[in-house]
Amino acid sequence: MRDATDNPGGRKGKIRSGRTTRILDLTKDRPSGSRMQPIRLSTSAHAGPSDPLAIRGAARPTAVGRIRRNAVSGASVQPSAIPVRVAKPKQAVDSWREFVQKRYNAEAKYLNLDSMIEDELVKKYNLTPPGHGGTSRDAAVIFKLASQLKPEIQSLSLANNNLTGTLLVQLGRYLPNIVNLSLQNNKIRDKKEISMIVPRKDKMIHLRELVLTGNPIRELAYKNGAGATYRADMVRRFTSLEVLDQEPITQISFDAPQPSASHVPVEKPTATTFPFEVGPSFVTGVDGAIVSKFLTRFFNAFDSQRDLLMGAYDTAATFSFSANTSIPARARVVGFHSSPAMPNQRKLDWKTWLETGSRNLNRIGGDPQKTLGNLHIGGEQIVKVLANLPPTRHDISGPPEKFCLDSFPVPHGQSMGLLLTIHGEFTEVSSGGIRSFDRTFMLVPATEGSRAKLNGWDVAILSDQWIIRSYSSHEAWKAGPLLVQATGQQSQPAPGAAQPFSIANFPADQQAALASLPEAQRNLVIEVCARTGLNAKFAVDCLTGNAWDLERAIANFNQVKGSLARDAFL
Amino acid sequence: MTAPLTPSDIEIATRAADHFTRIYYTAYDSDTRLADLPHFYRPNSSLTWNGKPFQGAEGLTQLVSKMPATKHEVQSFDCHPIPGAQPPSLLITVSGSVTHGRGPAGNPPDTHQRNPEGHPRVFSQTFILVPDPTAPPTKPGEVAKYYVGADALRFVG
Numbered sequence: 001m002r003d004a005t006d007n008p009g010g011r012k013g014k015i016r017s018g019r020t021t022r023i024l025d026l027t028k029d030r031p032s033g034s035r036m037q038p039i040r041l042s043t044s045a046h047a048g049p050s051d052p053l054a055i056r057g058a059a060r061p062t063a064v065g066r067i068r069r070n071a072v073s074g075a076s077v078q079p080s081a082i083p084v085r086v087a088k089p090k091q092a093v094d095s096w097r098e099f100v101q102k103r104y105n106a107e108a109k110y111l112n113l114d115s116m117i118e119d120e121l122v123k124k125y126n127l128t129p130p131g132h133g134g135t136s137r138d139a140a141v142i143f144k145l146a147s148q149l150k151p152e153i154q155s156l157s158l159a160n161n162n163l164t165g166t167l168l169v170q171l172g173r174y175l176p177n178i179v180n181l182s183l184q185n186n187k188i189r190d191k192k193e194i195s196m197i198v199p200r201k202d203k204m205i206h207l208r209e210l211v212l213t214g215n216p217i218r219e220l221a222y223k224n225g226a227g228a229t230y231r232a233d234m235v236r237r238f239t240s241l242e243v244l245d246q247e248p249i250t251q252i253s254f255d256a257p258q259p260s261a262s263h264v265p266v267e268k269p270t271a272t273t274f275p276f277e278v279g280p281s282f283v284t285g286v287d288g289a290i291v292s293k294f295l296t297r298f299f300n301a302f303d304s305q306r307d308l309l310m311g312a313y314d315t316a317a318t319f320s321f322s323a324n325t326s327i328p329a330r331a332r333v334v335g336f337h338s339s340p341a342m343p344n345q346r347k348l349d350w351k352t353w354l355e356t357g358s359r360n361l362n363r364i365g366g367d368p369q370k371t372l373g374n375l376h377i378g379g380e381q382i383v384k385v386l387a388n389l390p391p392t393r394h395d396i397s398g399p400p401e402k403f404c405l406d407s408f409p410v411p412h413g414q415s416m417g418l419l420l421t422i423h424g425e426f427t428e429v430s431s432g433g434i435r436s437f438d439r440t441f442m443l444v445p446a447t448e449g450s451r452a453k454l455n456g457w458d459v460a461i462l463s464d465q466w467i468i469r470s471y472s473s474h475e476a477w478k479a480g481p482l483l484v485q486a487t488g489q490q491s492q493p494a495p496g497a498a499q500p501f502s503i504a505n506f507p508a509d510q511q512a513a514l515a516s517l518p519e520a521q522r523n524l525v526i527e528v529c530a531r532t533g534l535n536a537k538f539a540v541d542c543l544t545g546n547a548w549d550l551e552r553a554i555a556n557f558n559q560v561k562g563s564l565a566r567d568a569f570l
Numbered sequence: 571m572t573a574p575l576t577p578s579d580i581e582i583a584t585r586a587a588d589h590f591t592r593i594y595y596t597a598y599d600s601d602t603r604l605a606d607l608p609h610f611y612r613p614n615s616s617l618t619w620n621g622k623p624f625q626g627a628e629g630l631t632q633l634v635s636k637m638p639a640t641k642h643e644v645q646s647f648d649c650h651p652i653p654g655a656q657p658p659s660l661l662i663t664v665s666g667s668v669t670h671g672r673g674p675a676g677n678p679p680d681t682h683q684r685n686p687e688g689h690p691r692v693f694s695q696t697f698i699l700v701p702d703p704t705a706p707p708t709k710p711g712e713v714a715k716y717y718v719g720a721d722a723l724r725f726v727g
């Protein structure tokens with residue numbers, strides 16, 4: 001048994017297309033440019049209520065006819081997607097559907113839901129629109145119905161409906177691809193209500209035009225002389241916005257893929273292997289000696305006397321650092337954070353970095369003071385900031401596999417610059433803990449007579465961005481093939497010691513942990529592993545518990561080996 | 571002597587980077603990646619993927635067409651307008667995690683719990699976004715249309 005809601009049936013398309021034609025006919029008579037693409041939600045176009053007379057006359061007979069037919073029809077090929085949990089009588093859903101379809105201009109992809117309370121259908125079916133007795137659930141029903149419109153809706157006007165943020169909480173969920181949105185003449189009071197409508201910045205990433213004119217959030221701001229702040233807030237909040245309250249926003253734009261274009265049939269990503277292997281450090285279009293000379297000098301000064309670096313920065317250079325405090329998944333799986341081989345990791349603390357001006361825009365992007373204040377400009381200011389950052393030790397002339405570079409020339413204005421990225425690790429001197437980092441430099445040749453040249457630098461830094469993150473092993477950039485998933489062969493830990501036993505016998509994660517040990521201790525650990533089959537972590541535990549005495553450790557192992565879990569072994 | 575940046579340069583750049591990172595990784599992770607992602611590149615774009623060089627939108631297509639499905643999570647990003655050109659190019663660095671294929675769920679059932687394969691990797695990606703002089707502003711308020719001039723990606727964890 002199907003009830004009426006479940007039964008638009010095969011007839012749906014036919015009715016919809018007939019309806020669409022009629023609405024288009026009506027639209028032609030309306031005084032707006034609403035058929036232009038993309039539609040502009042301007043006051044002159046449709047600030048007022050729709051033309052209820054014209055629509056009423058055209059729509060009613062069809063609507064009634066459709067309901068009657070539905071009532072007797074048993075055929076159903078397309079169940080409604082309206083969830084049962086929506087606590088409205090089915091008939092109300094049907095009435096709202098009829099209303100939404102009546103208000104949709106399919107050619108312009110524009111749904112005009114202005115002044116719902118005044119609509120003849122709303123009156124006829126005794127519907128309670130959100131803002132006039134209806135709840136956020138009623139609004140959700142309407143938005144869900146709107147999300148089912150074909151072609152996909154681009155523009156939505158909800159002008160003149162007495163709406164608050166609370167009533168609009170489901171808007172972004174059902175219509176995440178909306179391009180133009182008018183909320184003109186409603187009751188949205190503050191930023192908190194905006195956040196209810198679009199809780200996260202990754203919703204509505206295609207929104208180009210927004211109208212909030214006639215809402216307290218905007219009108220009070222302008223009345224109190226805070227119009228610019230209101231605008232700046234909204235502009236930051238909606239990163240894709242090009243027009244706010246009919247005024248253009250100064251912005252950089254991209255040839256972004258359009259939501260409507262994303263139905264082009266293309267091959268979906270289905271590969272189960274990586275198409276390319278990891279390559280070694282890639283340096284091209286520049287003398288490698290210049291790069292290594294720069295890095296050696298830079299990091300040596302960075303670790304010992306940061307004010308020496310003033311000469312390396314251009315007078316207009318930019319510097320900032322950002323802390324990525326997330327725990328890396330692979331490092332967690334292999335246990336670096338609690339590895340006895342790296343005992344100082346537990347002493348590390350993000351507080352210092354976060355309090356000295358991390359410019360992770362993911363976190364502080366909404367704060368204009370920090371966004372500006374944590375970006376440092378010019379050599380003088382930069383070295384002052386560097387001096388206040390925690391002391392570091394970069395083992396830049398140590399094992400080369402611990403660092404990875406990519407560097408190639410890039411256009412810069414009318415000439416060329418050099419992009420240089422370096423990934424690696426450093427020790428935070430105060431705790432002895434190890435962190436990983438990524439550092440990106442934009443370099444230009446030091447010109448004759450420039451401060452950089454006078455200080456003996458071949459290149460000058462134009463931009464310097466430093467990302468500090470939790471330790472991950474340098475195995476990540478080891479040249480060679482990459483796996484997408486674990487494979488059968490690698491799904492078990494390597495079987496016991498083949499001779500000769502060396503660091504190469506360990507899994508990647510343990511190799512990294514071993515490599516971070518002083519050589520004398522490392523050799524002891526390898527010896528214990530070779531003789532007991534313990535993995536590096538347990539071998540370190542065992543040695544630590546026996547004051548790094550090899551024979552005591554082995555003896556201790558022999559006492560307890562029966563009680564050790566399987567994952568204690570290689 | 572390079573002209574210093576203004577607060578307005580920085581605000582516009584910050585917002586552009588915020589927008590760019592959202593639409594870029596949304597496109598990368600979508601089923602329509604092959605149609606969407608090349609939009610951001612031009613024939614003269616330089617790319618490296620884990621040390622392998624590629625050239626232009628075509629190289630990007632070659633790179634991603636056989637790449638497993640991805641899910642990126644941006645954990646940190648930063649952006650500077652690069653001083654010395656007007657409108658300035660943007661230097662963007664992104665740090666985050668990326669899951670390929672089915673992630674840990676796609677590993678064989680007997681996979682050792684300490685085996686990191688299949689788990690999300692840490693990625694580090696640097697972009698230089700440059701204004702396209704051949705694409706004059708088409709919209710009110712538009713400073714310029716920017717594209718990816720350089721893109722260097724590494725798996726770093």
